[in-house]
Amino acid sequence: MKRLTLTAILAVALLSGCSSTEEVVPDVPPSELYATAQEALQSGSWTKAIERLETLDSRYPFGAYSEQVQLDLIYAYYKNDDLALGEATIDRFNRLNPVHEKTDWVMYMRGLTHMAQDRSFMHDLFSVDRHDRDPVPARTAFRDFKRLLDRFPNSQYAADAKARMIFLKNRLADYELATADFYVRREAWVAAVNRCQQIQRLYPDTEAARKSLDLMLTAYEALGLEEPIANTKKLIALNPS
Structure with a gap:
């Protein structure tokens, strides 16, 4: 968390006027500068788009393009x-525009941004699924999408937000399952049972919930608890893999 806080502070400092590169952007009218930024966005030249947009933002913070520049920056930063x-930038936009016609899009982009933060280096580089990594960004993204659905249930982004919430729920359940498995391997039986019960309570409709029954049975058998063993076997029979 400390590392993320420092990163956020650095981001705010950069947003206050420092360009993401050392290239000097020509001193041209804002309309021309914005047009070149749009061309870069359309072509997927994210770095160039960010250069132009950051320059517009610093030179004309209250200009005609101010709100749209911030929205474009949110998208360009995400893509880059x-x-x-x-x-x-999302925090800044919401602070300056508490009521805006594109608020649902900004909320959606917040979810996407936090979801992207959940990616691991190992997964991106080697396609290795590290579901045991820190799930804080995933939890935050889940809350972001839920807020979007609660506030704008008819938003054009609602369907995608729902699909992403399903993915994130399974991601969080898998993390809890990895933790329960860790406890089983360490023979921390009570901790394993508690974690398995938590999975079944919070994520009952996930594959992780079904798999947690096997771990819970192992823990109960190690503890010699006959009634919980029998009950867990019944649940496994009712929920075959």
């Missing part, structure tokens, strides 16, 4: 994987 900068 500048996630801390994107999160800081």
Whole structure:
């Protein structure tokens, strides 16, 4: 958490006027600068788009393009994987525009940004699923999408947000399952049972919930608890893998 906080502070400092590169952007009218930024966005030249948009933001913070520049920056930062900068820009936009016609999109982008922060280096590089990594960004993304659905149930982004919440729920359940498995391997039987029960309570409709029954049975058998053993076997029979 400390590392993320420092990153966020750095992002705010960068947003206050420092460009993401050392290139000097020509001193041209804002309309021309914005047009070149749009061309870069359309072509997927995220770094160039960010240069132009950051320059517009610093030179004309209250200009005609101010709100749209911030919205474009949110998108460009996300596409360029500048996630801390994107999160800081979202916070800034919401602070300056508490009521805006594109608030649902901004909430959706917050969820996407936090979801992207959940990616692991090992997964991106080697396609290795490290579901035991810190799930804080995934939990935050889940809350972001839930807030979007609660506030804007008819948003055009609602369907995708629901699908992403299902994915995130399974991601969080898998993390809890990995933790329960860790306890079983360490023979921390009570901790394993508690974690398995938590999975079944919070994520009952996931594959992890079904798998947690096997771990819970192992723990109960190690503890010699006959009635819980019998009950768990019944649950396993009712929920075959």
